[in-house]
Amino acid sequence: MARSAAGGPDNELDVIVDRLDGGEVRRLLLDAAARHGDVARTIRLAGATPTDRLSTLRSELDGLRTRRHMGYRESMEWADDATIVVDEITATAQSAPSRELLKLVELAIGRVIKVIMHADDSSGAIGEVARQLLEAHEQICDAGVADPKALAKWMVRFGFDDQDFFTVDPVRYAAALGDDGLALLRRAVDDRPATSDRDFVVRYTEERLAVLDGDIDRIVELLGGDLTGAHQFIRVAEAMLELGRGDDALAWARRGIESTSGWQVAKLYDIAAGVIADRGDDVAVLDLRREQHEQMPSSTTYALLKTAAAATDAWSAEQAAAREVLAARDVGGLVDALLRDGDADAAWDAATRSTADLGNQRWAQLAEAREATEPAAALGVYLRLIDSTLQTADRRAYQSVAKQLKRAQKAAAAAGVSEEFDEHLAALREQHRRRPSLIEILDKAGLR
Secondary structure, eight states: OOSSSSOOOOHHHHHHHHOOHHHHHHHHHHHHHHOHHHHHHHHHHHHHHHTTTTHHHHHHHHTTOOOBBOOOOHHHHHHHHHHHHHHHHHHHHHHHHHHHHHHHHHHHHHHHHHTTTBOTTTTHHHHHHHHHHHHHHHHHHHTTSSOHHHHHHHIIIIIIIIIIOOOOOTTTTHHHHHHHHHHHHHHHHHHSSTTTTTOHHHHHHHHHHHHTTOOOHHHHHIIIIISSHHHHHHHHHHHHTTTTHHHHHHHHHHHHHHHHOOOTTHHHHHHHHHHHHHHOHHHHHHHHHHHHHHHSHHHHHHHHHHHHHHTOHHHHHHHHHHHHHHHOOOOOOHHHHHHHHOHHHHHHHHHHHHHSSOOHHHHHHHHHHHHOHHHHHHHHHHHHHHHHHHHHHHHHHHHHHHHHHHHHHHHHHHHHHHHHHHHHHHHHHTTTTOOHHHHHHHHHHHHH
């Protein structure tokens, strides 16, 4: 078959279609539409005129209604069909936003939520349809076509009462809500009982209204709570960033670093480093990353310090001390950092000197890095990993064993001990002959 310049199947179809006359194209389209609902839906939407576009969209939405429970595969198929309609809604939201389209989108969002409640959406496909519709809703509201009070009522109904999968942000909708819509939204929040287990979405709306108002005391009260956990300082600092208050964000990040502990402190360092970097103070960023590495050393903090030092051409002066910190407190992190630096010999030395459990995955990486220069040493690691992996009896473990044996075979050849490897493989097959799945996988891999 002749190929187009690009050579792909789609371009081949382009050439074929160009050769068809209008009658043939019409017949093929009608035949495809009769066989496939998604094709029919696409044709109807593509053929809708501006005057009947909304009614066509409404009709297609009606065709997607269902009350039956849908399993995983059915949910995926439903989402595929719905996406055809949602794509047209999104295009219309961009080209012809209107109050009528907004109402249609709100109807569509409500229907998708009902579908989610009766479907296996573990793939997230239906949820993605809902998110696309919510984005279209925001775009339409940005065009200024929404009635502020009606929009606020919809936000209360959808956010507070109908579901708890998605949130709508008052800050994002502030312009569309205006003073009247925001006042209605505030009253709805105030009318909710202030119990200890207050509804999450109501609480979220309170928090976002505080950010919208720039009410620092209220933000700290709502987002910071008792200020005992790093996550609370993160939320306050992020709110300060959103308000353009970099100095305050830095101060709250610093407070959190000094008064809390745990893995989330890393985010506080990131916030602080971001503020300082925006000021163009590379030296201060380096100081901060050095402090972070010393306080909570890991291969990640090592990499962050390396990046910060590179910005000031200071890595050669920082590297030795940064490695010493890891050597004293996180040997596994040191091995990872050395491997990323391309220093396989130093990584090997650090691992073999350590009595810590470095884990099979790290030893596999070490062996691979060492294989080119010390194949015999790598071979020894692979054989130990194989013995360890075989303690688990399932196909996934056996697939891993086959891969490790392949690497071991290659290392043995490089080390000049292929005969010894063959003897080891024969002994292994004999030892595990009562594991038919393992033997089958080894046979398929050519490990006989």
